[in-house]
Amino acid sequence: MRRLLQRVGLGPRPGELDAAATAGFDATLAALTTPSRAPDAGVVATPPPSFPPPPPVPGKNDLAARRALLAQEATQSRQLAIWWLDRMAAVEQPFPERLTWFWHGHFATSAQKVRFATLMYEQNAAQRRLGGGDFRALAQAMIVDPAMLIWLDGAGNTAAHPNENLAREFMELFTLGVGDYTETDVRQAARALTGWGVNVAAGTSAAEPRRHDPGPETVLGATGAFDAASLVDVLLARPASPRFVAGRVWTRFVSDTPPDAATLDALTTAYGPGHDVTALLRAAVGTPAFRDPASVLVRQPVDWLVGALRALRLPASKLPAAALQGGLTGLGQVPFHPPNVGGWPAGASWLTTAAALARVKFAQALVTAGDITPVADAPVGGRVEATAALLGLPDLTARTRSALAPLAGNPPELVAAALASPENAVSA
């Protein structure tokens, strides 16, 4: 149940773990993954920021204006990240944000190169709108998404001189996985994607027929005069594609150990001809592997942080800006700044010495700003248990229990230490 709230949700808020235990696993999964018609007060309370249209590009020699523009872009991308963390901390129905976070890591696009916060937000909104439905609609939106076209140089890929970047990464990282295509397929697919341009001020993209290669192209054995939409259909028709998408879902939601062949078949059957992401996810979470004690996942830094924010009823924007920015940078994960198009790693590479230090420092800032009354109000002898319950921790090891016990008289330090514990670094 803890896994369900941590992985399909974004971590329990006070009281939610008990409520879910009463409702049971299946009912909780169904409630989490079924869109509610009632407005979500957390969404209402966190409207997205709006950014002024970008100023005209300063001249090459106008260094002051160029610096000012860079500073403004950095500020806007920070505002956008803080807004999203606030949204993730506030929502009552966490599943749409959970999926959006998953797709942000899948179609990993960085503001470092895209620069325009409005375009980053529009991509984020498209992932939120389409992320729980038909993967085909999502993929077709992403392949001509303005931020994506800038990020992978799709804007400027022309019939006269194709640029392979978008075509290659769309096959390798977004739809098929490495090994299911040849270098020739990459070059042919790039021709199908020629001609797209981005209008930054309008936040739109459009195909310019003059710059589009009329084809025909041969991609993965299919020949036709392909464009972006029909190329996506060719890719998604490959048997490798459902398995690839299922594998990505599995790694982030279930286990580091790949599913066996029968499980993979069941997952791709659930995904089906409608490419149904929510059905795939429900199937993955319903497997015995999800409940297997061995299926422990390392929490990504943003998962760790959002779990803490929800438990402590703390909007990210209430943290000192330096603590938030320094904490995320120290942990190595800043929303809208994935390290590259492959997204962030999964697993043990997060468990470094530097991250251990960053967690304990971040934890101190979190307890200073957050609400720890459920622990402070507990009798001294019950505070370690109250802390474990507040943070949704599994049964504590004797090691951690005895390490925390001396802090019972100091609730902020007790909660900070528990946030930095090995138990809280993983989704056990």
Added chain:
Amino acid sequence: MKTAVPILSRRRFLAYSAGAAAVAAAGGLGWYDLAERTRVDPLPPGTGVLVVVTLYGGNDGLNTVVPASDSAYQAARPHLAYAEHEVLDLGEGLGLNPGMTGLHQQWTAGTLAIVRGVSYPQPNHSHFRSMDIWQTGSPDRPLPTGWLGRWLDATGADPLKAISLEPVLPPMLAGATTAGAALPLSGLVLPKGPLGNAFVAMGAPADGESAPQAMAARAITDLHRATQALGPAVTDTSATAQPAETTKGRAGGGLAAQLEVVARCIETGTPPRVYSVSLGGFDTHADERDTQQRLLTEFDGAVSAFLTRMAGTDRGRHVVLLAYSEFGRRVAANANQGTDHGTAGPILVAGAGVKGGFVGRQPSLTDLDDGDLKPSTDFRDVYATMLANVLGTDPAQVLGPGRSTLPLLTA
């Protein structure tokens, strides 16, 4: 990026951390008692140290070590090529990118070697697969361990012997039983008092703990040891310790800031023998010339300042720096004044003990493999040379049999 997952060996884990942190947890020892028990001996003077610089994104080798006098180069890259008079002459018709003035001085001084045409059989054009191949040292099949992680495994399994200056561990430093430690660029100081004691105590192993949770615990103990051994060097607040201008806004810190910490660690004789630092942004599919020259200027400034500083100290003269990227780029430019993913590229090796000059044959610009350079040198031979001549380890232990070493060092 696909990342190798180091597998925890329970036996080694106990041997390593039970003595320190578990004692503290059980006996209520304070921070300073623990410090004494985990004291780390300094590196003996004269010990070789390897600094690996990873250039993420696929650095364009042909615009780094530039064949400017080759008409085929000029023809393939009409808007991207450097003219002969723009590059910094290296001889043999090659010149360094104009941004690399500091390394050109190293070349003139005879302390920079350039290994040309480096790749591996059947080069892979995926960033992630190719970087995995370079970091694991295994082109033939995926391996769960990095080449320097296996070196850690083979030489005593001490995570403090290989240090990353990024928060996320590069696969290169993940071994089967040991993973290198990662350091922050500043503030390697733990909380004091009861919170600090509780935090350290949570680094002890616990019965029945899952492998990832045990690794999280071990990272706390490794952090404690790293703080003892390296804290003073990392938290130095002297004038030279100010982060460089280029570090602002970049996760993980700029290359200059990373090398600043490395330099201080080396000068104070801290235990690591391997340091991993990096610079990203080399995936120049568009508007390559300005972007790459800016990055190479940052690289050059950071690396040449580091090399000059190292040459001035006894310990520093035993430091060898190696810089590589996961692939070079296509010979012909694309429509966006950029280049797509290619194959072979140069490796730079520098340091006071390095034998300057070219090693390996420059790939032909006309005899191509489907638009790509044909490699002339296997990167594993460069690794083998570093293992044998800098780290004093038999390369076969790390890379398997059959590698040769290259004439890259004077001694």
